Structures are given as C-alpha cells and as structure tokens.
Amino acid sequence: MPVHYLYLIASVIAEAIGYAALNASEQFTRLWPSLLVVAGLGGSFYFLTLALEHMPLGITYALASGLGIIVVSLAGVIVFGQQLDLAAIVGLTLIIAGIVVINALSDFAVH
Numbered sequence: 533m534p535v536h537y538l539y540l541i542a543s544v545i546a547e548a549i550g551y552a553a554l555n556a557s558e559q560f561t562r563l564w565p566s567l568l569v570v571a572g573l574g575g576s577f578y579f580l581t582l583a584l585e586h587m588p589l590g591i592t593y594a595l596a597s598g599l600g601i602i603v604v605s606l607a608g609v610i611v612f613g614q615q616l617d618l619a620a621i622v623g624l625t626l627i628i629a630g631i632v633v634i635n636a637l638s639d640f641a642v643h
Contacts, residue, residue: 535586539579541599543583545603547572547600547603547604548603549575550568550572550574550575551569551572552611552612553569555608588640605624
C-alpha cells in the first residue's frame with residue numbers, strides 16, 4: 533500500500549478518536565477527553581498534510597471526509613450505542629460508493 537494512503541488512514545483514525553472524545557468531553561467540561569479532542573484532531577491534520585504531499589487536495593479531502601464520516605458513524609454505534617436509521621445507512625452506503633468510484637475510476641486519484 534502506498535505510504536500516502538497510510539497517512540490518510542492515520543488521519544481518519546485520529547479524526548475518529550478526536551470526534552469520539554468530543555462526544556465524551558461533555559461540551560469540554562471533562563479534562564482528559566477534551567485534551568484527546570485536541571490531540572486527535574491535531575494529529576488528523578498532521579497526517580492529512582503528509583498525504584497532501586502525494587495526492588491532490590480535492591481527492592485527499594473527499595477521501596478523508598468520506599472515510600471519516602463512516603468511521604465516526606461506526607464509533608457512535610459501537611462506543612456510544614447510537615442507532616442508524618435506514619436513511620443514514622443508505623447515505624453512508626452512497627459515501628462508500630463514491631469513495632470506490634474515485635479510487636477505481638478517477639484519473640485524478642493517485643494510485
């Protein structure tokens with residue numbers, strides 16, 4: 533796997549940790565989850581900049597955003613017991629389809 537995709541995956545994981553901690557921070561009233569928000573989102577931006585050295589901005593942002601939405605949604609279900617309704621599942625499926633189309637068919641994406 534090319535290193536820029538590893539950076540992108542690291543960015544998405546850090547983002548998911550940051551947003552899960554945001555939920556746990558209870559509007560920044562809890563110290564450790566609040567610090568984890570800053571570390572997670574800061575780490576996410578750091579790894580995103582590394583991915584941008586090898587990938588176009590639009591594609592990088594689209595992939596990071598789409599994957600981030602999927603991972604954060606799964607974290608909400610697994611960690612916080614949140615439920616996804618049919619519309620959410622359909623929407624998430626369309627995001628996955630968009631990611632697949634970009635990676636499989638776009639000449640703009642870096643392979």
